[in-house]
Amino acid sequence: MKPVKLIKVNAIKNGTVIDHIPAGKVLKVVDLVNLTGENSVMIGMNLTSAKLGRKDIIKIENRVLSADEVNVIAMLAPEASLIIIKDFAVVSKQQLTIPREIDGLIVCPNPKCITNIEGIKSRFTLSSEDKKIVRCAYCEKKYEIDDVEMIV
Amino acid sequence: MKNLISMRDLSKDEILHLMDIAGEIEKGNIVPDMQRKLAALLFFEPSTRTMFSFDTAMKRMNGNTVIMSGTKNTSAQKGESFADTLLTIAQYADIIIMRSPIEGSSRYAAEVVDIPVVNAGDGANQHPTQALLDLYSIVKTQGTLENLTIGLAGDLRFGRTVHSLAQAMALFGAKFKFFSPSFLQMPSYIKDDLAEKNIQFEECPELDGNLDDLDILYVTRVQRERFADPEEYEKARGSYILRKSMLDGVKDNLRVMHPLPRVDEIHTDVDVTQYAYYFQQAKNGVYTRQAIISILMGEV
Numbered sequence: 319m320k321p322v323k324l325i326k327v328n329a330i331k332n333g334t335v336i337d338h339i340p341a342g343k344v345l346k347v348v349d350l351v352n353l354t355g356e357n358s359v360m361i362g363m364n365l366t367s368a369k370l371g372r373k374d375i376i377k378i379e380n381r382v383l384s385a386d387e388v389n390v391i392a393m394l395a396p397e398a399s400l401i402i403i404k405d406f407a408v409v410s411k412q413q414l415t416i417p418r419e420i421d422g423l424i425v426c427p428n429p430k431c432i433t434n435i436e437g438i439k440s441r442f443t444l445s446s447e448d449k450k451i452v453r454c455a456y457c458e459k460k461y462e463i464d465d466v467e468m469i470v
Numbered sequence: 471m472k473n474l475i476s477m478r479d480l481s482k483d484e485i486l487h488l489m490d491i492a493g494e495i496e497k498g499n500i501v502p503d504m505q506r507k508l509a510a511l512l513f514f515e516p517s518t519r520t521m522f523s524f525d526t527a528m529k530r531m532n533g534n535t536v537i538m539s540g541t542k543n544t545s546a547q548k549g550e551s552f553a554d555t556l557l558t559i560a561q562y563a564d565i566i567i568m569r570s571p572i573e574g575s576s577r578y579a580a581e582v583v584d585i586p587v588v589n590a591g592d593g594a595n596q597h598p599t600q601a602l603l604d605l606y607s608i609v610k611t612q613g614t615l616e617n618l619t620i621g622l623a624g625d626l627r628f629g630r631t632v633h634s635l636a637q638a639m640a641l642f643g644a645k646f647k648f649f650s651p652s653f654l655q656m657p658s659y660i661k662d663d664l665a666e667k668n669i670q671f672e673e674c675p676e677l678d679g680n681l682d683d684l685d686i687l688y689v690t691r692v693q694r695e696r697f698a699d700p701e702e703y704e705k706a707r708g709s710y711i712l713r714k715s716m717l718d719g720v721k722d723n724l725r726v727m728h729p730l731p732r733v734d735e736i737h738t739d740v741d742v743t744q745y746a747y748y749f750q751q752a753k754n755g756v757y758t759r760q761a762i763i764s765i766l767m768g769e770v
């Protein structure tokens with residue numbers, strides 16, 4: 319498929335930009351962010367990137383993401399960077415990292431796990447950063463992050 | 471150590487300390503006193519042997535037990551949450567010993583109550599007291615846990631016991647030989663763990679002729695239900711039944727272990743040999759559980 323620029327992504331005045339999302343993953347990112355009517359959202363897909371070849375980008379106006387939202391995005395796209403914009407200027411830029419301990423953000427896929435049976439908050443630990451593998455602190459099963467359902 | 475939930479929580483030093491305490495209890499050099507102490511045995515899944523072993527361990531130390539058992543958690547049927555059940559029991563007892571088919575339930579219990587919790591088996595996940603009694607049996611018969619050659623036989627795919635044992639012995643630089651029907655082989659996540667730790671292992675097609683270098687042969691049951699075809703079961707089974715005749719030429723220090731109950735995977739003609747160790751192994755379970763309870767209750 320020939321890469322195309324779907325839209326031109328404009329600058330925002332105040333808000334959050336998540337850049338360097340691997341191409342194709344931006345819609346999942348949008349899904350995981352809690353948006354309200356205040357937030358204009360601009361999405362760029364399949365843009366050229368020196369770092370990734372092709373990338374997606376998302377700009378959310380008037381919104382600072384919660385720590386949980388940042389963490390799920392980090393799990394989904396650890397390559398991404400998080401940029402905070404104020405008055406059209408970059409006030410901070412941060413490379414995302416998958417947290418060592420992931421509290422209440424992953425649904426354990428094991429139906430026999432206590433977290434599913436008693437409906438208690440899940441807790442996972444990062445078992446391999448390179449392979450993106452997490453382990454449930456309760457049933458101790460390991461899963462690839464890309465295979466688990468996330469919740470915010 | 472506050473709880474015993476998973477072998478993955480234990481360091482090599484903690485394991486060795488526990489082995490020492492179990493040894494001293496067995497020799498009578500340490501006599502823990504649990505008078506006026508009460509252990510709640512919560513068995514949400516039946517396991518008579520494990521329950522008896524814990525009950526015996528507690529009573530051998532003059533302690534008491536209350537038992538809640540059955541396939542259903544009776545209060546859960548009344549709509550009480552698991553946390554409430556645990557919190558209520560924690561008002562009566564000094565330690566909770568729990569078995570459940572729900573994976574991670576002991577970890578959760580330990581987070582809910584402030585008395586010690588022992589995991590006596592949580593589904594396919596962990597059964598740390600079994601692993602520790604196996605280690606105690608190994609160190610007792612071999613004088614060490616370091617650099618041993620261990621054969622694991624039977625259902626290596628679903629066998630929680632052999633998984634825990636393989637992972638625990640990997641801390642001590644063991645070498646492994648795996649004996650199982652092809653579709654019941656050791657799962658790759660365990661083999662990956664071993665490979666990561668540079669632990670050598672090989673898969674052997676049958677027991678006969680492959681036992682000469684072993685220090686320990688750990689046999690587990692191959693369940694008929696695992697086989698789709700009964701004929702396959704009969705065929706496979708023969709290759710993994712241990713008989714006395716296969717033990718010619720093995721090392722003098724070889725000991726044959728089995729978590730019990732045995733069906734027919736170890737022929738009774740092995741029982742009279744110097745290599746049979748499975749009944750003593752069960753007895754070691756009591757010393758090991760006494761040591762675990764004593765350590766968690768701060769009595770030793």
Ligand SMILES: [Zn+2]
Binds near residue numbers: 427432433457458459
């Ligand atoms: Zn789980």
